[in-house]
Structure formats: structure tokens, C-alpha cells
Amino acid sequence: MAELKDVVSSEHDENVQSIDISDVGPNLKKLDTVDPEISYHVTSKTYLVLLVMGLAWSTCTLGNIGPSTTYTYCVTELGGKTKESWIPNAGLFPLIGLQPIWGSLADRFGKKWFIVAGGLFGIVGNVVAGTAKNIETVIGGQALNGIGSSLLLLVIPASMEIVTAETRAYAQGCTGLFNGVMAIVGLLTAGAFAKISISGWRWVYYFDAIFYGVSALLVMIVYNPPPTLLRCENSIDSQIRSVDYFGILLLLCGVVGIITSLTWGGNAYPWTSAQVLAMLILGGFLLMGFGLYEAYGRADGLIDHRFLESRNLLVILSVAFVDGMLLYGVNAFFPVEASAIFTGDPVKVNAYLLPLNILVLLGITASSMILGKTKHYRITLATSVFLIALFLGLLALVTPSRVAMTLVFTGFIGFGVGVTTVIPVVIMSYSVPPYIIGTAGTILASTRALGGTVGITIFSSIYANQMSKNLPTGVAKAVVTAGLPTASVSQFLGALLNSVGEVTAVPGVSPEIIGTAVIAIKNISAQSFRYVWITNMVIGLVTTFLCLFLQPVRDKMTVHIESALEDGKFRKKQLQHDF
Numbered sequence: 001m002a003e004l005k006d007v008v009s010s011e012h013d014e015n016v017q018s019i020d021i022s023d024v025g026p027n028l029k030k031l032d033t034v035d036p037e038i039s040y041h042v043t044s045k046t047y048l049v050l051l052v053m054g055l056a057w058s059t060c061t062l063g064n065i066g067p068s069t070t071y072t073y074c075v076t077e078l079g080g081k082t083k084e085s086w087i088p089n090a091g092l093f094p095l096i097g098l099q100p101i102w103g104s105l106a107d108r109f110g111k112k113w114f115i116v117a118g119g120l121f122g123i124v125g126n127v128v129a130g131t132a133k134n135i136e137t138v139i140g141g142q143a144l145n146g147i148g149s150s151l152l153l154l155v156i157p158a159s160m161e162i163v164t165a166e167t168r169a170y171a172q173g174c175t176g177l178f179n180g181v182m183a184i185v186g187l188l189t190a191g192a193f194a195k196i197s198i199s200g201w202r203w204v205y206y207f208d209a210i211f212y213g214v215s216a217l218l219v220m221i222v223y224n225p226p227p228t229l230l231r232c233e234n235s236i237d238s239q240i241r242s243v244d245y246f247g248i249l250l251l252l253c254g255v256v257g258i259i260t261s262l263t264w265g266g267n268a269y270p271w272t273s274a275q276v277l278a279m280l281i282l283g284g285f286l287l288m289g290f291g292l293y294e295a296y297g298r299a300d301g302l303i304d305h306r307f308l309e310s311r312n313l314l315v316i317l318s319v320a321f322v323d324g325m326l327l328y329g330v331n332a333f334f335p336v337e338a339s340a341i342f343t344g345d346p347v348k349v350n351a352y353l354l355p356l357n358i359l360v361l362l363g364i365t366a367s368s369m370i371l372g373k374t375k376h377y378r379i380t381l382a383t384s385v386f387l388i389a390l391f392l393g394l395l396a397l398v399t400p401s402r403v404a405m406t407l408v409f410t411g412f413i414g415f416g417v418g419v420t421t422v423i424p425v426v427i428m429s430y431s432v433p434p435y436i437i438g439t440a441g442t443i444l445a446s447t448r449a450l451g452g453t454v455g456i457t458i459f460s461s462i463y464a465n466q467m468s469k470n471l472p473t474g475v476a477k478a479v480v481t482a483g484l485p486t487a488s489v490s491q492f493l494g495a496l497l498n499s500v501g502e503v504t505a506v507p508g509v510s511p512e513i514i515g516t517a518v519i520a521i522k523n524i525s526a527q528s529f530r531y532v533w534i535t536n537m538v539i540g541l542v543t544t545f546l547c548l549f550l551q552p553v554r555d556k557m558t559v560h561i562e563s564a565l566e567d568g569k570f571r572k573k574q575l576q577h578d579f
Contacts, residue, residue: 046162046565049223050171053155054178056115056215059208060149061179062186063122064091066204067129067142069187069335069350070194073201080135082268088332089263090139091146095449097255098150100302101248103157103442108239110228111158111438112219118151119216123209130205141205148212150442155219157441160429162225162565166375166557168429172422173368180361180418184354191350225563226575229435244301250290251302255450257283262457266464302443304436312431313440315549316424319385320444321451322543323420326388328452329459329536330356330413333529334395340525341400355407356414363418375554377423382547384419387412389540396530396537400522430556437562455539459532466528471497471521478520482513492517 067074071087106114121144129141156175163171193203261280265271294303307313331353338352363384371377391412398406424444432440475496476489484492485508495503496517503514564571 041566041568042163042167043566045222047174049162049565050159050174051178052215052218052222053159054175055182055211056119056152056155056219057175058179058182058186059119059122059211059215060152061183062211063126063145063149063208064088065183065186065331066190066193066208067091067145068332069190070201070204070346071138073194073198073346074138075135077198077201078132078135078138083135083139085263086139087135087142089259089453090142091149092449092453093143093255093259094146094150095153096259096446096453097252098147099153099442099446099449100251100439102151102154103438103440104243104302106154106157107228107436107438108242110225111154112223112225114151115154115158115223116216116220118148118154119212119219120148121145121151122148122212123216124148126205126209126212130202130209145208152212152215153445154438154442156425156445157429157438158223158225158563160426160437160441161434161561161563163561164558165430165434165560167372168426168557169368169371169422172426173364173372176364176368176418176421177361180357180364180421183360184357187350187353187357188347191347194346223565225565226571229562242300244294244298247290247294247298247301247303250286250293254283254286254290257286258450259283259453262453265457266461271461302439304432304439306436307432307440310431310551311549312427312551312553315546316428316431317444317447318546319381319420319543320424320448321454322539322546323385323424324448324451325455325458326392326536326540326543327417327420327448329455329532330392330410330417332456333459333463333532334410337398337525337529338406341398341522342403342406352403352407353410355411356417359411359414360418360421363415364422365418366415367419367422371423371426375557376552377427378547378550378552380419381423381550382544384416384423385540385547386416386544388416388420389537389544391416392533392540393537395533398529399526400519427550427553430553434560434562455536459535462531462535463528466531467524470524470528474524475517475520479513479517482516483510484508484513 068088071084074087075081075084102114125141125144125146125148127141128144129138132138132141156172159171159175160168189207190204193200193207196203257279261276261283264273264279265276269275291303294301299305334353334356335349338349339346342352343349367377367380367384370380391409394409395406398409425441428440428444429437472493476493479492480486480489484506488506488508492503492506492509492513495506496514503509561570
């Protein structure tokens with residue numbers, strides 16, 4: 001990455017006394033006056049912090065990939081099949097409901113110790129899950145891991161603050177590349193651990209615990225930012241009073257209702273059951289109440305009205321929601337499809353995701369360079385989302401014999417994902433006042449995770465409906481054609497699909513008939529996934545259209561720096577609260 005060298009402001013005409021948080025914006029403009037006498041040079045100190053932040057971000061990625069790709073092995077050992085969907089979803093509760101809260105608090109009190117606390121939560125959560133004797137304990141550990149990740153992800157907005165505004169794309173590219181590399185490591189290690197033994201899934205959690213601990217320790221050592229602007233200009237009492245407690249309560253209760261209903265639906269209870277409908281309706285009303293309260297009840301709440309000074313924020317949030325549906329959808333369902341139609345080897349299944357993850361690195365590099373150099377992004381973002389949509393749709397062509405085609409398609413999807421990893425986050429930072437980047441960034445991440453949860457639920461329902469409709473009849477037709485007596489079909493299907501009795505004990509069965517049934521299952525699985533990928537494609541095309549409404553940000557890509565880490569006059573003034 002090229003050296004980041006910019007000129008920043010350091011001269012101000014007057015000292016600012018304690019003021020209300022809503023009045024901070026006008027005073028911030030004093031920081032944007034360029035003084036040619038003073039240069040802000042980024043050295044190895046800042047580069048090191050960016051790498052550590054990349055490690056922390058990648059730790060959250062490991063915490064998501066490992067359990068999500070190995071929880072079926074956990075259920076095999078501990079039981080609790082009806083509760084297995086809670087293992088990945090327990091970590092999503094905090095990511096959706098808590099991140100905006102941490103962002104709001106961190107903008108007021110500073111991000112460092114929130115990030116360190118996230119590492120500690122992650123250590124405890126992974127140890128609890130890794131040593132669990134029952135599925136409920138694993139779910140509890142995953143909830144703690146989710147809290148840890150929701151705190152640790154504050155490194156993303158923090159990385160935007162320690163470089164100048166015009167070089168944020170490079171900072172996001174640096175941390176994103178580190179995260180992308182570790183995602184590949186996580187895929188391979190998770191598969192390898194799962195293959196070791198029936199308890200190999202436990203080592204996924206132990207492995208993650210190490211990274212949470214190392215990340216927290218390194219952040220504590222190398223990341224020493226000056227106090228935030230809000231912390232400098234307001235007393236602790238006024239900051240505590242300014243927290244949007246009622247908005248937080250509405251958001252948390254609404255998220256709990258929605259996620260619980262989506263997790264229960266089709267698993268613990270039917271979608272039409274009173275339990276699912278009650279939680280869904282309650283959660284929906286609470287989130288609607290949250291939106292109305294933030295719009296009309298409070299101007300400086302979690303959804304600060306200064307966010308709406310540019311239409312970019314609402315458009316970016318819409319893009320993030322749908323992008324989350326696409327990203328979480330492909331990460332959740334492609335491994336399932338690969339294991340269903342290609343191989344049951346967990347290492348090979350995760351290896352099939354390598355083209356996607358390797359091309360993510362290229363997308364991150366290209367998008368950060370394009371945005372940083374040209375200061376334009378709309379066409380790049382729209383094109384990348386279109387690529388994701390196109391190749392998700394083309395995955396509908398996948399069959400058990402088309403492995404190479406599959407890897408090419410997922411590679412192009414990965415390139416698009418790399419672009420959407422960088423551009424929305426950076427553009428969001430230009431769409432809000434710089435002293436509340438943390439709140440905006442965490443709302444973006446929360447929206448993306450919520451989109452992912454909704455998407456996975458929709459896609460799961462589509463796949464399950466197609467399989468339940470086509471699998472029994474499709475397999476029956478195939479085995480009868482292969483020579484199985486019609487009278488034996490019911491017993492054969494019960495043994496093969498529901499593990500009722502031994503397949504080999506069915507009258508008239510032969511190895512050839514069993515092989516025919518296995519091939520039929522693979523083909524029907526591939527056909528069922530077609531509807532998932534086509535739905536993803538349609539959603540992606542809608543997102544492409546939304547991207548066209550984004551506004552330019554060139555005038556926001558200035559030499560302003562929010563949190564100077566390098567020693568010098570500007571950092572000295574920030575440390576002395578000379579705003």
C-alpha cells in the first residue's frame with residue numbers, strides 16, 4: 001500500500017467550552033482548515049495498528065466460519081437436532097441488536113476498551129462452547145462469541161478514523177485483505193478439525209479462542225488513540241444522559257422477536273404456529289416503533305438525524321441489507337450444496353469455497369485502489385453487485401458433474417463480494433459527521449447481518465419446500481426404473497431417507513439400485529438449489545438498481561483526520577483537548 005501522507009489542520013481561533021452533543025458539528029469544521037506548515041505523516045505505527053485491526057476483524061470472521069461449517073458434527077456428538085439452527089443464529093443476535101449500541105457508546109467514550117472487552121468475551125464464549133456437554137451450552141457459548149464479535153468489529157470504524165478521510169479506502173483495503181486471508185485459513189482449519197474425530201469440532205472453538213485473546217492483547221498494546229471529540233466536549237454525566245436508552249430497548253426487543261421467530265419457523269415450530277407468528281408480529285411492531293421513535297421522538301438517538309443529511313446513508317443501508325442476504329446466502333448454502341452433490345469430505349467441501357475467497361482478495365484490492373485513486377465508486381459498486389447477481393443465477397446450472405463450472409462461478413461471485421466489502425463501509429463514513437462514524441458503521445454491519453438472517457430463512461424455506469416436494473417421488477421413480485419392486489418402494493424410502501431400518505434388508509434391493517438412488521438424490525438436490533440461486537439473482541438485480549441512486553463523495557474525501565496516532569502537533573492538540 002502506498003504511503004499515506006496528508007496535510008491536516010492544527011490551528012484554531014478559540015477554545016470550545018462544554019456544549020451539547022448536538023452542537024459538535026459546527027465546531028468540527030475548525031479541524032478542516034489546512035495548515036501547510038504541518039504535515040501528518042503515517043508511519044509504521046499506524047500501519048501496525050491497521051494490521052492488528054485486520055487481525056481483530058478476521059477473528060470475527062473465523063468465529064463465524066468455523067461454527068457455521070461444523071455445527072452438524074457438534075449435533076452428531078451431543079444430540080439436539082431440533083436446536084441445531086440456534087448454533088449459528090445465537091451469534092447473530094448480538095451482531096444485529098448490540099452493534100449499534102456499542103457504536104454509539106464508543107463514539108462517546110472511545111473504542112479501545114470496548115474492542116478489548118470483545119476479545120475477552122470471545123475467549124470465554126469459545127471455551128464454554130468447546131467444552132460443552134450438551135447443545136444448550138454450545139448455544140450459550142455462541143451467544144457470548146456473538147457479543148465478543150459485536151464489540152471486536154468496532155475496529156472497522158476505528159480504522160477509518162486513524163487515517164485521513166481521502167485515504168480511508170486504502171485503510172479498509174488493508175484490513176480487508178488481512179481478513180480475507182484469514183477467512184481462507186479458517187475454512188481449511190475448520191474442515192481439518194472436523195475431519196480429525198467426532199470431537200474435532202471442539203478444536204474450532206479452541207482455535208478461535210486463541211485469536212480472540214491475541215487480538216485483544218495486541219489492540220490493548222498498539223492502539224492508543226486520543227480522546228474522541230464527543231468525550232472532549234462533554235462531561236461524563238452529559239454523555240451518559242445522552243445515550244438513547246429507550247431506543248436501545250425497542251431495538252433489542254424487536255431484534256429478539258424477529259430472530260427468534262425466524263429461528264423457530266420450520267424448525268422447532270411450524271411457520272403457522274402461534275409461537276412463531278406471535279414473536280414475528282411482536283418483533284415487527286417493536287422495530288416499527290423503534291423507527292417511529294427515532295424519526296419523531298429523538299433527533300440524536302441511535303439513528304441520529306444528522307445521518308440523513310445525505311441520501312447515501314439510506315441507500316447504502318438498503319444495499320447492505322440485500323448484500324447481506326446474498327453474502328450470507330452463498331456462504332450458508334454453497335457448502336450445503338457442495339456436500340450434497342459433490343463430496344461429503346469436510347475438507348474438500350471447504351476447499352470448494354477457495355476460489356470465492358481468493359477472488360475476494362482481488363476484489364478488495366481493486367476496489368480500494370479505484371476508490372482511492374479516482375474518488376469515484378458508483379459504477380464499480382453497481383457492476384460488482386451485478387456480477388454477484390449474474391453468477392449466483394448461473395449457479396442454477398450446477399449439476400453433480402459440473403464441478404469446474406461451479407468453481408468458476410463462485411470465483412466471480414467472490415470478486416464482487418470483495419468490492420462490497422470495501423465500498424459500502426467507506427462510503428458510509430463519508431455520509432455522516434466523522435465524530436459519529438462508529439455509530440454509522442455498526443448500524444451498517446447490523447443491517448447487513450439482519451439481511452443475512454432474513455435471506456437464509458427465505459432460502460432455507462425455498463430449498464426445504466422443493467426437497468420435500470420432489471425428493472420422495474424423484475427417488476421412487478429412479479429406483480423403480482432401475483428394477484426395485486414397486487411393493488418395496490415405501491420401505492426403501494424409509495430406510496434411505498429417514499434411517500428406518502437397513503437399506504440392504506429391503507426386498508429386491510441391489511448395489512446398483514442403491515447407487516441409482518444416491519445419484520437421484522444428488523440430482524434432485526441440485527435442482528432444488530436452482531430456485532435458491534435464482535431468487536438470489538433477482539435480489540441482486542434489485543440491489544444493482546439501488547446502487548445507481550448513490551451520490552458522489554469526492555468533496556468529502558478531504559485531509560481531515562479524526563484520530564491521530566502519530567506523534568506530532570496535531571496529536572498533541574487532540575490529547576490536550578484543544579478543539
